[in-house]
Structure formats: C-alpha cells, structure tokens
Amino acid sequence: MADYIDLNGEGRSFGDAEAQAEVRDNDRQYVFHSWSAQGKINPLPVAKGEGVRFWDYDGNEYLDFSSQLVNLNLGHQHPGLVKAIQDQAGRLATIQPSMANDARGELAKRIVEHSFEGARSVFFTNGGADANEYAIRMARHHTGRQKVLARYRSYHGSTATAITMTGDPRRWTNGVIDANIVHFFGPYQYRSEFYSETPEQETERALEHLEHTIQLEGPNTIAAIILETITGTNGVLVPTPGYLAGVRELCDKYGIMMICDEVMVGFGRVGEWFAYQAFDITPDLVTFAKGVNSGYVPLGGVVISEAIHDTFVERPFPGGLTYSGHPLACAAGIATFDIFEEEGILERVRDLGERVIAPRLAEFAEKHPSVGEFRGRGLFWALELVLDRETREPLVPFNAAGDAAAPMNAVVAACKDAGLSPFVHFNRLQIAPPLIVSEEDLVKALDIMDEALTVADGYYTGE
Template sequence: MADYIDLDGAEQAFGDTDAQRAVRENDRNFVFHSWSAQGQINPLPVAKGEGVRFWDYDGTEYLDFSSQLVNLNLGHQHPGLVRAIQEQAGRMATIQPAMANDVRGELAKRIVEKSFDGARSVFFTNGGAEANEYAVRMARHHTGRQKVLARFRSYHGSTATAITLTGEARRWPNGTPDAGVVHFFGPYQYRSEFYSESPEQEAERALTHLEHTIQLEGPNTIAAIILETVTGTNGIFVPPPGYLTGVRELCDRYGIVLICDEVMAGFGRTGEWFAYQAFDVKPDLVTFAKGVNSGYVPLGGVVISDEIHDTFVDKAFPGGLTYSGHPLACAAGVATFDIFEEEGIIERVRDLASRVIEPRLREITAKHKSVGEYRGTGMFWALELVVDRDSREPLAGDAYNAVIAACKNAGLWPFAAGNRLQIAPPLVISEDDLVKGLEIIDAALDVADSYYTGN
C-alpha cells in the first residue's frame, strides 16, 4: 500500500528524497509566504494528512494539535467532506453569486437555523478577514456611522479594515488603512488592566472602561463593536461572567451594532455551534469561516439579523465577490452539518473537554511551575508559560522555542502563540490521541521548567 499519492496521481513511499527536494525547491523559488521574512523560513514539506495526523516526506508523523490554523475541525481527509466536494464538482463546479444555487441556499438555511433568534440571512465570503470587512461595511451602512471599536489582544484578519481592527502586533507595520477604528481593552484577569481580584470584578471594570471609551469617542459616531466571542490566537480568553451581556446592553443603549467574530471559535470549537450561545447573548452580525467546512475549500460569511437585512431590501448593498457562496465550498459546508449530527460532534467536544482536557490541564498546571495559568473551553485551551509565577514574566525567546521543539520532536504539532501552548485539536480526535497529545505537552513542559527562575 502506498504511503502517499503525488502530484501526478502516482503512488509513492516515504523517504523519496527527490520528491521532497522538488517540493522544497518549488516552494523556495516560487512561493511567497505570509507573515514571514522569506529568507528566514524553511517550511515543512507535507506529503499526507489523514484524520488528526499528517506526515512529512520522510514519514515523520505529527499529531495535529492545532488543527492547522484552527480550521480543520473535522480533521484531514474526512471522507464525508471529500465525497461532498467530488459529487458537487461532478454536477456543477461553479456558478456566479447573482444566480440562485441549491447548495448555497441550503447551507445558508442551515447556518441561519443554528444561529441566533432573529437571524435572517447569510452573505458568503472567501474567508474570515473578508467576513469581518463586510460585517463592518454592513454596520456602517445600517447605522450611518463610521467608527468601529475593537479590542487589543485580538486578530480579525489582514485585509485593510480587518488588520486595522486587529489589536495585536501584526497590525503595527501596516499603518492605519481604516481610520475609523478605535481599540479598547477587553477582560484578561491574569494580566488585568483593571487591577481586578475576581472574574466578576474584571467584567465590571472592563465594561466601565468600554462605556467610557464609547462616551469619549461619541456614541453617535460609533457603528459597531466587534469582538472575538472567545479570543483565539491572542490567548483563548473566555468572557468572564456578565461581560458579553454587558457589551450587548451597551450596544442597545447607544444604538451600536454588535459583531461577534466566530471565525475561529465557531462550528463546535467551544462545544457550541457558535460560542456566543454559551453566554445567552444575541449578536446583530456574526462572522464565520474555518470550521464551517474545515477549510477544504475557502469559505466564510456573515450571519445577518432581520433588522440589518431589512436595511438592504430596497437599497442595494454596495459589495460583492465573484466566488461568494462557491458551490464546492458550500457542498463541504452542508456535509459538515450532516457529519456533526451523525457523529455527535458537539456532544463529544463537551464530554472530552469536561472529562479529559480540563482535569488534565489542572494537573499539569499544578505540576509545572512554568505554567502560570490554564484557561479555555471545549477544544480551545491555553497554557500560559512564565519564568516566574509571582512576576508573571512570560517565557520567551530561545526558552519558548525549546518547548515548541520538544513537542515537535515527540511527534506533536502544537498551536504556538505568544508565550502560550494553545490546545486546539480536530474535534474528531479520539480520547486516546487526546490523552497522548496532553502527555507530550506534559513532558515538554519539563523543558519550560528548566528555564524557571522564580521561587
């Protein structure tokens, strides 16, 4: 049996140095990589992915604990997704978005039905950044206002408005493409901006700070507040009790549209179809991508409320995309809903989170001084690594890189961000593989402990 299938459809065995060399050379000579100094990177050539694992050309196996970029919710090469794309390609590979299409309409219907009370329609995009761009555009046209408030410690994409909305350091070199964006601090009790002593106090003080920001910016100038319902790359921040309902109340008070960015947290990642559903909050717009079809074909979108939809009943919406609701992408999206139901994905995420992940991370945190805090929900967790628990100085540089290398050398591909090990495996992972991955992280943290300088 072949180890993998090459570009020409031929069966190949691991260890083919010529094949690996060709992949490396083409990548090095012709591919321009994102977020990288091109001469300082050496991308791993990947020959095969299956389930929760992928392999390089030498046959080195990695347990994918990052779901690639937290999009591969149903794992590599899920037969249901592959089959849906193949069947759709066989009957209608593409059609322009101005025409009605059965699979596009079916997916929009299913998304609306799983979303918030009062959701009306879906505008499809090619990914999450575009979804956030278009959600902001809708909010601005709906309200007639221009400003948008977004949090520091956030990532919303790298296109013009999306990178301006982003609060983290990747925004800095890009200037200010959208001058209407204002940033504010969200809750993060471990490194609180508000000197809080409890989650409830953190929520209360963060809401006071947000309201002051609204008042000082001018409520009648603010179209929307956008936030990741559960912050992703910047730390897996689960909203403390009362925070999201408080943001909703502020939006209602000042006539501001609430946009929940569910690009990373949606479609089962937190144990809910959408993360906001755990907090009894109804947004006005919801952006999604990634898990809607596990990225098998690029797809994103905006779920739109009745009220905002009605703004454009007799007035044309000024925007569109050639590949909005591409049939191949939507076919994989419809299949995703079927697979979630057939395999009980939501239920198993909740079960494994409460029975396996949270107890094991609690043990790991008690065992390793280098873990300052663990936090998360569903299959979306973070271990915050420090060199001193008292000062909370982050583990960084060579020390942090050594921990990541220890994970990879043991056969686990981690979700590495900042000073954190973030845990986001495919939602189809078995309990045995989940335990195995957590054991590898446990062992790698011995390396982190060796750099610990505190008491």
Template sequence: MTSQAFQDDRAHVFHSWSAQRALAPAVVVGGEGAWFWTEDDTRYLDFSSQLVNLNMGHQHPRVVAAIQEQAAALCTVAPSFGNAARSEAARLIADLAPGDLSHVFFTNGGTEANEHAVRMARLATGRHKILAAYRSYHGATTGSITLTGDPRRWPNEPAMPGVVRFFGPYPYRSPFHAESEAQESERALAHLDEVFTLEGPQTIAAVILETVVGTNGILVPPDGYLAGVRELCDRHGVLLICDEVMSGFGRCGEWFAVDRWNVAPDLITFAKGVNSGYVPLGGVVLGPRVYETFAERAYPGGLTYSGHPLACAAAVATINAMKDEGINERVRRLGEEVVRPRLAKLQERHPSVGDVRGLGLFWAIELVKDRATREMLVPYNAAGEAAKPMLEVAAACKAQGVWPFTHFNRLHVVPPCVTTEKDLSNGLDVIDDALDVADRYYTGS
C-alpha cells in the same frame, strides 16, 4: 536530497507572516483524522488543527465525497445565480444562528467576513467608528488588520480610519486590577461604557469582538460580560459584531460560542470550522436590522466566489456530519473530563505554567518565568534569541510527533474536534514532557 516540491516551494512560493529566506517548510503529503504526515513519512498529531480550522479533521469522508459529488455536477457559478449547495448551506447556518439572524452573506474567508460586517454596520447605522479590542485578531486585509489588536497590525499602519480600541477582560493579567472574574467583568464593562461616552455614542457604528479571543490568548469572557456589551450596544443604538471565525462550529462545544452565554449579536462572522477549510469559505450572518437596510437599495459589495458551490457543499456535509456524530456534545465532554483536569495537573507539576484556561477543545497554557510576578516566559512579541524558550518548547513537541500551536508565551491546545480520547491524552502527555523545557527557564522561587 531535497524533493522537487521543496525546491519549487523555496524557489517560487512567497509565504505569509514569514521572513522568506529563514523558511524550511515541511512538505505535507497526506492526512487522516487528527493526523498528517510529511514526505519523509514523519507522522504528526495535529494539535494545532492546522490554523485552528480543521475541526472535522483531515480527509473526513463525508466532506470529501460532497466536494467530489458537487464537482461532478457543477464546479462554479456566479453569485448572482441561485444554487442548491449555496441555498442549503445558508439555510442550515441561519437555522443554527441565535436570535433573529436569518441571512448569510458568503465570503472566501474570515478576514473578508469581518471587512463586510464592518461595511454593513456603517451603512446600516450611518455612523463610522468601530470599537475593537487590543487583544484580538480579525484578519489580514486592510480593514481587518486595522481591527486587529496584536502587533501584526503595526507594519500595516496607517490603514482604515475610524477604529477605536478598548481593553477586554483578561483575569490573569487584568488591566483593571480586578481580584475576581466577576470584578473583571464589571470593570471591563465600566471601561467600555466610558469609551462609549468619550468617543460619542452617536458616532459609533459597531463593537466587534471575538466571542472567545483566539490567537491572542484564548480568553474566555467572564459570565455576564457579553450580556453587558449587548446591553451597552442596545442602549446607544450600536451594532454588536461577534467574530466566531475561530470559536464557532464545534471548537467551543457550540455551533456558535455566543450560545453558551445566550447572547444574540447583530452580526456573526464565521469561516474556518464551517467546512474545516477544505475549500475556502467564510461569511456574515445577519438579521433584519441590517437586512432591511438593503432590502430596497443595493448592498455595495460582493465577491466573484461568494457562495462557491464546492465550498458550500463542503459546509453542508460538515454541518450534517457534526449533527450526526454529536460533535458539540463530544467536544464539551472532552473539554471538561479530559483537557481541564489534565491541564490543572500540568499547572501543579510545572512551575512555568502560570495559567490554564479555555473550554471545549480551545485551551491556552500560559508560560511564565516567575509565577509571583507573572513575567512572561518570552517577552511580548518576542523574536530572534528572545523567542528561543518557546521555540524549544515547540521543538520538543514536534520531536515526539505532536504539531503544536504557539503564540507569544502560550502553548494552545486546539486539536481537531474528532481527535480520539486516546490521541488527546497522548498529545497532552507529550506537552507534559515538553514543559520540562520551559521549566529550565523558570527563575521564580
């Protein structure tokens, strides 16, 4: 017997990124901390943080209370007005941002933030080209999906003109045949420098990159890479946009992941963890170079719900709770003392584990059929029968009460930043068991 909620979903809800008739979505009715449960009382440890946005977990009492308090006072107001929640959220975010970033343009999510960051960069520089990486995801609206480097872009082409692709660093599958992380950084920067030359630096408005590549591999940049990109941009008068939609607000153990490398971009885009998605919110943090462009002339862009009071109140409560609970310090400790050594042991135990990488609570387990050749457990952009091994790995996790995040041939470890050490360890135990499924498909020696 199916519930009314399930029946109505199948009859009327059109889901994103899905073949509609193939769906049978679990109906979620509640959550607390790192856990959520469905209408049949099945409980899951949320090792996906939903879509890697639930940094403060389900139903954080301070965030819920802030939304309730703001709703009782004022639910919404047009963006042309001032509002205490909006102003405080902007001040807190600007205070946390690196360098001279001082103002915040609020959006409803990450894709809009990237759309507006690109628009700002083009208008501020008077140039039109945007350099974006192949292994990237920047959102699903027309401009952002063009910036995106993964196959979700393909059915949406042709789209926004002026986007030029480059390869970022990926030591495990180096496009530059590098033999060390230092060499990977050096060669990736030489490649980007050549792209600048071949495209004409005077035509390039901005480089956009995920500080730590998220969905497309959790690729942590080698030391020196981001500083090198910053130097290239400065040399040619190009703006640097760091997409921190997934990597910011505690996920990497920093307010913004760029802080780890002491690099200050010209624009930072954010969303997700800024308020754990309790109410949709994103934004662009910008500094004087962009701000002064629009000091005396109007910025040609806006949104009805820019700086929505409920969303901003949730952001204020989230940032203050993160400070009081020492979330960044906690995430750094769990990443280094729990996740890193456990994943290293998994790599030793399971032949299908080709690589593990990450920081904070932002990790990837890359699965292969053969360690020597690094053949992926499933092909790039696999679907149908070809994707079966990864589907079975995910099913094995769910059968033991852990909801995983998978993409292509990778299993990502991205639980809420408030996950207890016990739950984190138990979740890794489940992944350990599930990897036995991947090992059955291993063909190497």
C-alpha cells in the same frame, strides 16, 4: 502499498529524497509566504494528512494539535467532506453568486437555523478577513455611522479594515489603513489592565472602561463593536462572567451594532455551533469561516439580523465577490452539518473538554511551576507559561523574536520531536485539535505536552 499520492496521482514511498527535494525547491523558488521574511524560513514539506495526523516526506508522523490554523475541525481527508466536494464538482462545479444555487441556499438556511433568534440571512465570503470587512460595511450602512471599536489582543484578518481592527503586533507595520477604528481593552483576569482581584470585578471594570471609550469617542459616531467571542490566537481568553451580556447592553443603550467574530471559535470548537450561544447573548452580526467546512474549499460569511437585512431590501448592498457562496465550498458546508449530527461532534467536544482536558491541565498546573494559568473550554485551551508565578513574568517577552524567543522555541521543538505539532503564540502553548480526535490521541498529545513542559520548567526563575 504507497505511503502517499503525489501531484500526478502516482503512489510514492516515504523517504523519496528526489520528490521531497522538488517540493522544497519549488516552494523556495516560487512561493511567497505570509507573515515571513522569505529568506529566513524553511517550510516543512507535508506529504499526507489523515484524521488528526499528517506526515512529512520522510515519514515522520505528527499529531495535528493546531488543526492547521484552527480550521480543520473535521480533520484531514474526512471522507464525508471529500465525497461532498466530488459529487458537487460532478454535477455543477461553479456558478456566479447572482444566480440561485441549491447548495448555497441550503447551507445558508442551515446556518440561519442554527444561529441566533432573529437571524435572517447569510452573505457568503471567501474567508474570515473578508467576512469581517463585510460585517463592518453592513453595520456602517445600517447605522449611518463610521467608527468601529475593536479590542487589543485580537485578530480579525489581514485585509484593510480587518488588520486595522486587529489588536496584536501584526497590525503595527501595516499602518492605519482605516482611520475610524478605535481600540479598547477587554477582560483578561490573569493580566488585568484594571487591577481587578476577581472575575466579577474584571467584568465590571472592563465594561466601565468600554462605556467611557464610547462616551469619549461619541456614541453617535460608532457603528459597531467587534469582538472575538472567545479570543483565539491572542490567548484563548474566555469572557469573564457577564461581560458579553454587558457589551450587549451597552450596544443597545447607544444604538451600536454588536459583531461577534466567530471565525475561529464557531462550528463546534468550544462545544456549541457558535461560541456566543454559551453566553446567552444575541448579536446583530456574526462572522464565520474556518470550521464551516474545515477549509477544504475557502468559505466564510456573515450571519445577518432581520433589521440589518431589511436595510438593504429596497436599496442595493454595495459589495460582492466573484466566488461568494461557491458551490464546492457550500457542499462541504452542508456535509459538515450532517457529519456533526451523525458523529455527535458537539457532545463529544464538551465531554472531552470537561472530562479529559480540564482535569489534566489542572494536573499540569500543580506539577509544572512554569504553568501560570490554564483556561479554555471544549477543544480550545491555553497554557500561559511564565518565568515566575509570583510576578507572572511571561516565559518569553511580548512579541519575542530571535534569541528572546528561545525558551518557547525549545518547548515547541520538544513537542515536535515527540510527534506533536502544537499551536503556540508568544508565551502560550494552546490546544486546538480536530474535533474528531479520539480520547486515546488526546491523552497521547497531553502526555507529550506534559513532558515538553519540563523544558519550560528549566527556564523557571521563581521560588
């Protein structure tokens, strides 16, 4: 029996040096990789994926605990998603967005029905960055204003306005592409910008800072505030109590649209269809991608409120995409809803997060001095690794590279050597497995992390 199937549909065995060499050569000769110095990378050739695992060409097996880029919510090669795409391709592979399509309409209906009260329609995009771009465009046309407030410690995509809104270092070298973006600080109790001593104090002071920013920028100039409901790559920062409700109140007070970026945390990642539902708020616009169909075919979109939808009833919306609501992508999205119900995905995410992950991470914090803090919910968590708990100095400096990043690189290497592909950013070891993960595999991955944390402990300099 073949270990994997190659590009030509032929069965191959792991350890095929010729096949691996061809994949590596084609990649290095012809593929231009994102966020990379092309001459300094050596991408891992992947031969096969199944469930929560993938294999390289040598047959090394990895537990995929980053869900690739936190998009593979239903895992590799889920038969329900694969069949939905195959069936749709067999009857209608594609159709332009100006025509009505059954798969597109059905998926939009399901998304609206599972979203916020007052949601009216969905504009489909090809991914998360353009979903955020179009949400901003809608807010600007709806309000007649141009400024947008976005948080530091955020990522919203790499297209023009999206990368300008992004608050992490990936923005720096791209310049100011959209001059109407203003950044502000959100709550981050562990590294408070506001010298807060409690989560409640952090909420109060963060909201005061936001309102001051609104007032100093001019409320009548601000179209929207965009925020990741739970900050993703930049730390799995769960909002402090009352913060999101407070942002909603400020938006209502000043006539500003509230946009929840759910590209990473939507579709079950934290045990809700959308993460904002865990905080009892109603946004004006919601962006999504990734988990809507686990990235099997590129798809994103914007959930639009009745009021914003009505802005474009008599006047045209100035925007569109050739592949908006692509039938193959939408078919996989419909299947996602079916699978979530059939497999009880939301319930199991909440259960595993509360019963397995949270107590185990509490054990890590007791056992490993390098664990400064852990936080998260559902199947989305972060371990903040430090050199000193008292000073909270991070294990590696902010935006570390080269030798400065060596301690985190060592932790990552320990995970990979034990068969775990982790999600890492700066000084954080993050947890984001496919939502179909078994309890057995979850425990196995946590055991590997436990051992890898002893590597981080070796760098600890505190008392």
